Structures are given as C-alpha cells and as structure tokens.
Amino acid sequence: MAIRYELLKTCHQTGARLGRLHTPHGIVETPAFMPVGTLATVKAMSPEELEEMDAQIILSNTYHLFLRPGHEVVAAAGGLHRFMHWNRPILTDSGGFQVFSLSKLRHITEDGVTFRSHISGEPLFIGPEKAMEIQNALGSDIIMAFDECAPYPAEREYVETSLERTTRWAERCLKAHKRPDEQALFGIVQGGVYRDLRERSARSLTALDFPGYAIGGLSVGEPKEIMYDVLEYTVPLLPDTKPRYLMGVGSPDALVEGAVRGIDMFDCVLPTRIARNGTTMTSRGRLVVRNAKYARDFSPLDPACDCYTCRNYTRAYIRHLIKSDEILGLRLTTYHNLYFLLRLMENVRQAIREDRLRNFRDEFFAQYYGQNS
Numbered sequence: 001m002a003i004r005y006e007l008l009k010t011c012h013q014t015g016a017r018l019g020r021l022h023t024p025h026g027i028v029e030t031p032a033f034m035p036v037g038t039l040a041t042v043k044a045m046s047p048e049e050l051e052e053m054d055a056q057i058i059l060s061n062t063y064h065l066f067l068r069p070g071h072e073v074v075a076a077a078g079g080l081h082r083f084m085h086w087n088r089p090i091l092t093d094s095g096g097f098q099v100f101s102l103s104k105l106r107h108i109t110e111d112g113v114t115f116r117s118h119i120s121g122e123p124l125f126i127g128p129e130k131a132m133e134i135q136n137a138l139g140s141d142i143i144m145a146f147d148e149c150a151p152y153p154a155e156r157e158y159v160e161t162s163l164e165r166t167t168r169w170a171e172r173c174l175k176a177h178k179r180p181d182e183q184a185l186f187g188i189v190q191g192g193v194y195r196d197l198r199e200r201s202a203r204s205l206t207a208l209d210f211p212g213y214a215i216g217g218l219s220v221g222e223p224k225e226i227m228y229d230v231l232e233y234t235v236p237l238l239p240d241t242k243p244r245y246l247m248g249v250g251s252p253d254a255l256v257e258g259a260v261r262g263i264d265m266f267d268c269v270l271p272t273r274i275a276r277n278g279t280t281m282t283s284r285g286r287l288v289v290r291n292a293k294y295a296r297d298f299s300p301l302d303p304a305c306d307c308y309t310c311r312n313y314t315r316a317y318i319r320h321l322i323k324s325d326e327i328l329g330l331r332l333t334t335y336h337n338l339y340f341l342l343r344l345m346e347n348v349r350q351a352i353r354e355d356r357l358r359n360f361r362d363e364f365f366a367q368y369y370g371q372n373s
C-alpha cells in the first residue's frame with residue numbers, strides 16, 4: 001500500500017477527525033494544510049525553511065511541470081523529491097484544473113483535453129493516461145485522477161455530462177497507473193452544487209475503491225455557504241477510513257469550517273500569493289503591511305506569532321522592503337503566512353484532541369474576523 005490512513009479520533013463536538021497519513025516519505029498529521037509548490041518550489045521558500053516551520057507535505061502541479069521542464073527531465077533527476085531537494089511527502093494535482101485555468105483554446109473530448117501551452121503556444125494534449133504517465137514520472141507520493149473541474153455556475157446537464165466523463169476518466173487512470181504500491185491515486189468527486197450529482201459521483205468513485213478521495217469542483221467562485229453545504233452532504237458519502245482532501249481551499253475560515261465538516265487535507269496558493277503583494281494573515285485578521293500607517297510601526301506583523309519573521313523584523317521594515325520590491329520582503333511575508341496557517345492547523349488538531357473544535361472556531365473567528373467587522 002502506498003499510503004495508510006490511521007483514524008485516531010473523531011471530535012465529539014463536530015465531524016472533525018484527527019488522523020495520521022503514513023506515506024513513503026513520512027507521516028502527515030491531519031487535518032493538514034499543504035503549501036503549494038506549483039513549479040517544484042514553494043515560491044520564495046527553501047525546503048529547509050519549510051521543514052523549519054513544520055510543513056509536512058507540499059503540492060506540485062502536473063500541468064506546469066509537463067510544460068516546463070518536462071516530466072522526463074524530472075524523472076532523469078531521480079524524481080521530484082530529488083529534483084527539488086524535498087524529502088517529505090509530495091502530492092501532485094493532475095492537470096485538469098490547471099489546463100482550464102491557464103491555457104487557451106482548450107478542447108475536451110472523451111480522450112482528454114487538447115490545448116495550447118500558455119508558455120510557448122504549442123498544441124498539447126493531456127488525458128487520463130498522460131496524466132498518469134507524468135505523475136508516475138514525477139514520483140509524487142499522492143497523485144490525482146485526471147478530471148474536469150466544472151465551472152461555477154454551470155448548467156445541471158453540463159455538470160452531469162462532465163461528471164460522467166470524469167468517472168470514466170477515473171477508471172482509465174486506475175488502469176494506467178503504473179506504480180500503485182508507491183504512489184497513492186486519489187479519486188476526485190465532482191457534481192457541482194447539485195446534491196444528486198455529488199451523490200452519484202461519490203458512489204461511483206467509492207465503488208472503485210481509491211486509497212483516498214478529493215472533493216473537487218469547489219472554491220471556483222461559489223459562495224462559501226454553498227461550498228459548506230456541498231461538504232455537509234458529500235463528506236458523509238466517503239469512507240471514514242480514508243483521507244478526504246478539499247482542493248484549492250486555504251483561507252483561515254474555510255480551513256476551520258472544512259475541518260469541522262470532516263476534511264483532512266487542504267491546499268491553496270492564497271497564503272503565498274497574497275504574501276507577494278504584502279498582505280499578511282495575523283491572529284487579528286488580515287494586515288496589509290504596505291499600508292502607510294505602518295511606516296513607523298516597529299512592532300511585529302503579529303505580536304502573537306513566534307515565527308522567524310515576527311521574532312526579528314518589524315512592520316516598518318517589512319513595509320519598506322515590500323515597497324522597495326526587495327526580495328527579502330516577500331520572503332518574510334511568505335514565511336509568516338505559511339507559518340500562520342500551519343500553526344492554525346496545529347491548533348485545530350489540538351482542539352480535536354480535546355473535543356473543543358467548535359469552541360476553538362468561535363474564539364478564532366472572533367479574533368480574526370471580529371476586530372475588522
């Protein structure tokens with residue numbers, strides 16, 4: 001078995017669970033947040049800094065690495081872990097979502113998706129078999145089925161046709177996957193915001209007995225309340241002995257609300273992306289450090305944070321760096337934002353251990369969202 005999920009405890013106050021995901025590159029305590037390293041690097045962070053802040057697992061992208069440098073180059077380096085000098089677990093997304101969010105002139109057929117590279121413009125193709133070939137070559141510990149993430153909003157019949165094809169693609173992925181003992185293939189539940197379609201997708205995929213399940217098709221512009229509704233009726237359809245991964249979700253409220261509803265794994269570019277324009281996450285809410293009001297503020301980004309950035313630098317200095325486009329500026333804000341979310345997930349795990357996640361959520365939200373409202 002490539003991975004083993006150990007269910008340690010279910011929170012009595014909520015549907016949250018404490019787990020341990022055993023992978024060939026180490027153990028992931030769940031619920032866990034996965035920093036996104038799309039191009040084989042978590043932007044502005046070194047692997048040593050990610051280890052220092054206790055990032056347990058990171059995400060990388062099939063689509064991007066297929067285009068550049070090419071999965072054959074990564075394979076020749078000995079795989080993604082060797083290539084990027086990261087020896088903890090890696091999860092790779094399968095490319096479906098990225099083709100739609102990045103490339104032009106894409107065209108879906110039963111075979112897969114033809115598109116033009118957003119870098120060179122050359123015509124390319126990815127389908128289930130190609131997505132497996134690329135991820136097998138990358139050597140990530142967890143790989144994702146090739147799917148279509150239906151847009152939001154989308155007509156019911158579009159979502160239905162799409163989920164039926166995604167299920168057929170999932171079966172083709174299972175057949176094409178060459179290394180099931182070393183790399184765990186997760187199925188991805190689709191179905192948009194239609195309850196009966198979500199149930200159909202979940203039932204079809206659980207019948208195929210994947211080692212883990214992702215909930216896709218969310219965090220694509222739908223209101224958060226709708227996302228939480230979809231989780232309420234989709235998560236219970238997934239086996240509780242296997243990990244559940246909510247794709248593309250990473251704001252503090254959505255991480256806590258997702259954990260409350262039984263999600264074990266999350267990923268999002270949010271913390272690293274907003275850091276690069278000087279927006280930081282603090283225990284008292286978002287702080288846009290480039291704002292003039294911090295020009296002479298010699299306190300840390302977050303007085304309640306003990307990260308490298310908050311122990312050694314001030315808002316005034318970080319603001320100066322960001323305004324001056326100094327590389328150290330975005331490194332410091334990135335370090336802090338990732339540290340903040342990783343600590344948040346640690347606090348969520350502790351709250352589950354103590355059966356008080358609902359209380360924790362209320363206290364955290366009052367601090368994070370209260371002051372700014």
Ligand SMILES: Nc1nc(=O)c2cc3nc(NCCN4CCCCC4)[nH]c3cc2[nH]1
Pocket residue numbers: 093094095096097098144145147148149150188215216217218219220247248249268269270273
């Ligand atoms: N294979 C696959 N299938 C999905 O349905 C999927 C659904 C997703 N939904 C998101 N949302 C990302 C939202 N993100 C928020 C911060 C700014 C950039 C976009 N990422 C996703 C990735 C996905 N990957």
